[in-house]
Amino acid sequence: MANISAAQQITEGIDLNVENGEIIVLTGAENAGKNDWLKTIAAIYYPLSGTINYFGKNSTDYSNTERSQLRKRLAYVTADVNLLSVINGLANVMLPAIYHKLGSVDEIRSRAMDLISNLGIDDKIELLPADMKKDQCFLLMVARALMLKPRILFLEKPFCSMDTVSSEHFKKFLNHLAKQKNTTIIISTQDINFIRKYADKVVYLSLENSFSFEHVEDFLNSRNTQIATFLGETNIL
């Protein structure tokens, strides 16, 4: 599906093969550039060197129009952006599907309601984003991105603003999305519980270097000092 072999300025390059339905976690110390990496892998930033192949084609070979179309297949959700403030939650979720004409309005509404219900935020759909909590807005943004039926979902620090209950529900939803709906999920997070429970592959990033693990157990049992320290600190947290 995707083959990543790229480098950013702050760390050494990473090499990774991404398959359908996998959950891949980018983790590491603070300020290790996880989000820059995530944006690079999501074809929002250009890599400084190396290649990122999506669906058999190098991301730098996509024209501007193709790159814009690629965004439909590579959904990116971050807390740094916001829902449209002038329309309510449901309209926000329906917007991309209506814009790209992915069905009749009734079909789109029904799909949006299903997604919202699965995410456990159905009581908030009539509210404007200004009247919602940050985590509810984030979940609606996830629903909005999933309306385009992306092949890969990128999530930037998704559990930061969530309480334990919502976070656990969302993690299960993501796992279901990956394993049942075959959507690949790439996440930047320091949540070690999520990594333990749901991750298939892990990329550890630090200021100096990076390590890719094809199996989560390899990461958890790594003898590397940096990773061991990281795991120790996050365990205490």
Add this chain to the structure above:
Amino acid sequence: MTQIFRIFPAMSGWAGKLFLTPIFYIVNLTTFSLLALRDWKRYTPLLKKDSYRNLVTQMIFTGVDALPAIALLAVITGFIFTFRLIAIVDSVGGSDDLVNILVNVIGLEIGPLITAFILISRTGSAIVVDIGNMKLHGEIEGLEYLSININHFFVGPRLLGCAISQLALTVYYTTITMITGVVISSFMLSAEYLQLLSSLSTAISPTMLLAFVIKNLSFGFMIAAAACYHGLKVVKSPTEVPQQTQQAITNSLITIFIIDGFMGLALLA
């Protein structure tokens, strides 16, 4: 003497910047507008009803919602301009060209300009604040992540909506202001002035009509273009929103006077 050699390059640089800045601004604004229209045309199938939702929304906000303000202003300026103009011509013994004067001064100059002032202060400023705040809060970036073309979704409908609304509002304004002025004149000067109403409708030549349409469409288009352009120039600080709003208003005013000047020259030629 050496002082002069030092000051001269600085002065010429300042003068050059003063001369080039408006030229670059007009080039940027035109390019921005054309790109927005290109994208809008590319994604919006003509004659497809549901593609025009944003355009209709913009026209309702700019055109329909502004009707009460325009109507009130038209009645007031009907007294200030139309009646005063008729009274002045009347005081110098009347003129056969009164109808022509009214069509040219009120219909082709004051009408479009007053409507444009309302559009700049009401719609232009609203667009800058709206788009600027959306940019500031990452709402636009969020849409770009969903492969939504901003030119198509935000800019194109606003350009066309404002252009059409400006034209419609000017027709509305000019009609009311003419009728008000003529009716007041018939009460205060002579009942014969009521005949002006029928003469006015037949005095508009095809050239004047074409100039009227082109001028108003250009005014509305450029007001929205300047507003969207400045709204999208907001990057990350809240203080940029009022700064860009102020620049959009000033530049819109200058732009419409430039267009008006060129149109005047074209009509004379």
